[in-house]
Amino acid sequence: MAACLAVMAAGAVLGAPDTARAASTATVPGSVSPAVPAATLVGAAPSSQAMTVQVWLAPDLAGAEAFADAVATPGNAEYRHYLAPSAYTARFAPTAARAEAVASWLTAKGLKAVHVDGGRDYVSATGPVSAVQSAFQVRIGRYRAKDAAGGGAEFQSNDREVSVPAALAPDVLGVTGLGDGSAARRGTAQSAPTAPTASNSPNSPKPATCSRSWAQHVHGFHPAYRGLTKASLPICGYSAAQLRAAYGATWTATGKGQTVALTEETSPTAMFQTLTDYAKSNHLPLPKRSQLRQVTAGSACASPTRARDAADGPAVDDEAEMDSEAVYAMAPGADQLMVVGQGCDEDQALLDAALAVLNGKGDRPQASLVSNSWQIPLGEVPAKTVHAIDVRAAAEGVGMYFASGDTTGLTVTDSDPYAVAVGGTTVGLGPAGNRVFETGWSDDYGYLDGGKWTDVGISGGGGGTSGVYRQPAYQKGVVPPSMARVRVGKQTVTGRAVPDIAADADPDTGMLTGYIDTVSHGKPGPYHTMPNAGTSLACPLIAGLVADAQQGREPFGFINPLLYRLAGTRALHDVLPIRPSAPQQDRSAWIAADGAGTSPGIDVFDAQDAAQTQQVTAKGYDTMTGVGTPNGPAFLTALRRAPR
Template sequence: MRPRSLALAAAFAVLPLSAVSLGVTTAQAATTPNAAAPRVALPETVTPAVARSEKKGDVPADQQLSVAVSLKLRDTAGLDRFLASVATPGTPEYGHYLTPQQFTERFGPTQAAVDQVKAYLAAQGLTVSGVSDNRQVVDARGSAEQIAKAFGTHESAYLDPQQQRTFFANDAAASVPADLAAVVQGISGLNNHTVRTTRNVKPSAAAAPDAVAAAPSGFGPTQYDGAYNLDKSGADGTGVTVALWEFDGYSANNLKTYDSQYGLTGPAVTTVSVDGANYDSKPGEGQGEVELDSEIVRGVAPKATQLVYEAPNSDQGEIDMAAKIVADNRASVISISWGSCEPDTTASSMTAVDNSFKQAAAQGISIFSASGDDGSRDCTRSTSGSTVKAVDFPASSPHQTGVGGTNLKVSGSAYSSESAWSTAGGGVSTVFGKPAWQTGTGVSGTMRTVPDVSSNADPASGFAIYTVGGWQVYGGTSAAAPLWSGYAAQFNQKAKAASKPVLGEASPKLYAVANSTAYGSAFHDVTTGKNQDFTTKAGYDQVTGWGSPIADALTTALLGDTTPPPSGGCTAAQLIGNGGFETGTAAPWTASSGVVDNSTGEAAHAGSWKAWLNGYGSAHTDTLAQTVTVPAGCKATLSFWVHVDTAESGSTAYDKLTVQAGSTTLATLSNANAATGFVQKSFDLSAFAGQTVTIKFTGTEDSSLKTSFVIDDAAVAVS
């Protein structure tokens, strides 16, 4: 992963890596843990880099490793219903956010599940080093041999040929005993490939020297606050706390110099350590990123309290930071300027982080994440390479707001014009399905698109930042994310004064405004420019989202609570009953015998039960169906998670799963869609508003080589 900043005068460097011995004399023993006990593989727990790297040997058996065991949330269908309602004006739940304790009691892992995991880890000789306050993560450490035994893995040393560095990783998917599979979401820390690094760029020879400057150049608060009407909102962040999501440290003196230069005063910045990390005594190459984030938030919302959460630069560090921020519940806004391209990150780790983001949404915490600085090819400088269309995580999470980048022109301190920054991150997620609120984009398909909004990010129209002892000009979407975070701090101050709910999960509300008559007055619609694969257009696009803020008008629209959802004000609801099958019976579904199942042969997406169609290896047809009535005037979205597991090979479709709404075929999957884990699918059912329709899954299998279609956590959300 990398922070999404571009500095006009900063050197690129790779952060230190954990040492991996390639001259191994003591290898791990062959791993056959509890051979008599059935085990369940945990999907998406192998870093994709393994497939593109050269194995160099075993990790020494006694090398110490640290892992994060992520636990599953409960009642995910109920949680999705709550998140839709709490963000929708007019619903009984609107603005009635949960406390961390309430969230954990309703949707978090149980204490019994935590105790079960801890007992297992201890029995394998591992030391449990911590449990997150929201019970979603259990951290443990032990030798490579103990880790291999506990999770049925083998740890090897690899050479990444593109990045020319060594790393360690598990060769195959981690597994746990079948009784743990019902509560364990995934294991992170089995590899150290995903190391977050700074991505600052040097200017061209004509642009600027490499040395820092004695005086500021680039936009200061007067310019960017004036351009986006942030100075007209009537708020300065008083009483609001913003959390900065960081993997490096800062110098308090640098922040004070910035404040002094621009006459800003506010609460002192405070560091919050995660897993013992605190870089402030000796910041690394990411120092400029941390100071950029803090200074931009200060420039927009000077009176806001800033908490700099600093975590180890690892998958485990990221997961633990997410869990700690939401469990602490000290901030109502989180600003994220670090990310990685989706294809280079394990879905298991992304899901663990996204689970904490769901908790943030339930608690009324807004999250803004940089969309990336490599355009629609986010893996350009990483293992997957520049030929892969990819978006950035966490910006691709459906439970935060992804912020893209523009080139801003001003006249004095007034807005003049804006165009897309040519390397602003954007595109289509391959991991997360399109959320129900992502409407009006004009983009077809069932997957989430990025970004949602944007603001200035081009280094050519960069920001004056004081860092590493001098003034530099920074750009990147990691400048855009804290600008929007500062805006959210302004909004929350105004909302409190008006006795209105805080912004909370911002995207559903921003999309509601964008799909209303207020759009033209609340956003600057950016319609010129492109990245590698996408071009700007009127309204939404995959370079700049809906555009940049006109802060005062946007605040008025959001505070009014009168902007109807795109459907015209339909009450949000979820129509599918028993969508997670956790009742242990089919009803109100109708299903073939044996389809609703809690056996260990195939894992559920969440909980213990799922619908398992086919998998017999002989000619067979299974069905699963439920009838719902979509209210008139409503938008409706069918979503579900599916895992296709097959013994077939090649791309020929022998065994098929057909998804229908009435007589309309929504999709056909086959053995050719087999993957190691669940993927979410979603389909627009708005055409059935005012009608009763049957949602039906039909699985057909030919006479040889089995294919299983596993369906879980189905929902029909209306809004």
């Protein structure tokens, strides 16, 4: 109701269209951010501000889905008989005439640089805000989202769903570029929440802050928190050797001959040198320059707002470095293609990066695996836009791996049934990389101040059940009915459950990553290390392992139909809840005070609280870790021996 009222109010500003005009246009469902109704309008976007929009075109989705299912399902006659990008365009994309009709309309509305992309996935056009508003019958403004503290970030958005000519509406999936994509988020987890200033004595001795292997250091404390009086210190950052041992990466399978694409929003500094330094410090083979290639997709943004947003970003942004290093740790022989999306709309830029891999060079995609360590919140872009990209990928034999996110619930990107959604775990590894314990990443954080504990809440990986997509065939008989059912309006439906598979993601058990900062005169500085985590770590770890399995073989493509057949077998490690009888040091991590006046705290693992999240860790499939985590060489062998 609030959304409807917001649209009605906005319509009053624009003026109600006359009957003839209303009959000649149609709105595009899902083309306005769900954050708009609850946000505060700060002001209008400058009418002269340049914008680049993309009108996404509707392919023959039904036909493409049927083909994608056939080539991804073991035992089907079409199994792994993929289409080249040009063949997919010819068979399933809208006709050139339909694409040109959309292009002609945009040109007639005064937009410039109108261009149909090579795969006929979208038509792009550039123009001032005034021309874009007139074309799509919207108003574009700056909004401030409201958070629990009463503040909130600013974002740009259209005020209502866009309108297009009724004759063109069947050909339009959605429109991107009207906002700035400020709600798009990477999958990297942050450290534990900062607590208020401690009232404890500043002269208290400082304990060790982290461990090299699980339970190397254990800290005792009083009073008890949730029945616990001791906890292990978090990991300083696992090495490549520890993670390789945990997931069974072997030196006979290094991903040689495979290409893993990494879609990014920022360009790293001196990536090849960074990867070389990472390899040296982790005793891995040194990379060859031919193994790492970086390209851009989209056009750079000249918007002062986006430039300001970038300036206000984190002091250290090592997202791309972590993605590259995680893949290299698992698959040091694989080639890496880093695609950096550009543009004023972050969502659009990241989708451009993913699509650039699929359009390839006409005869083949640029990679057979794409690691996407980012997510777009529900409603920020039309779901069909992401769906069309994932279906194309499956038909072309490209595996699309998406981080499930670092907040509970679903995203547009992880809930699609043709994406491999990668969830997160908390994993304690011994000195030799042996798994001491592993459970779903869902930490309840509390801090100690003045001898009293305060519970801050739960943080963890994303997951849940989609109310948009029905349960795909590959999940039937594997996902328990209790986890597959979801309320949609007044009905209970069986939906697509997320995630599909998982790997290490908890900041308390993350990976030691490296980065190089830019110093004076644009020159790279020294190599630094820091622990990093999140489902954006889990995602490239899984992609690297699948590259190992693909070595010397045809692309596996979309692996979910095969993956769910492996549920309950030796190929996967079933991630279970932590038992109450488990040693206390395996149930939580002690977060030491940082020396700047903050209180110490504790992360209690595998926290289940229906009031905060409906996700659970359970035997078999669960909505935190999917079917489980890779179980060493058995995982690689099972992927290779898929029945024809």
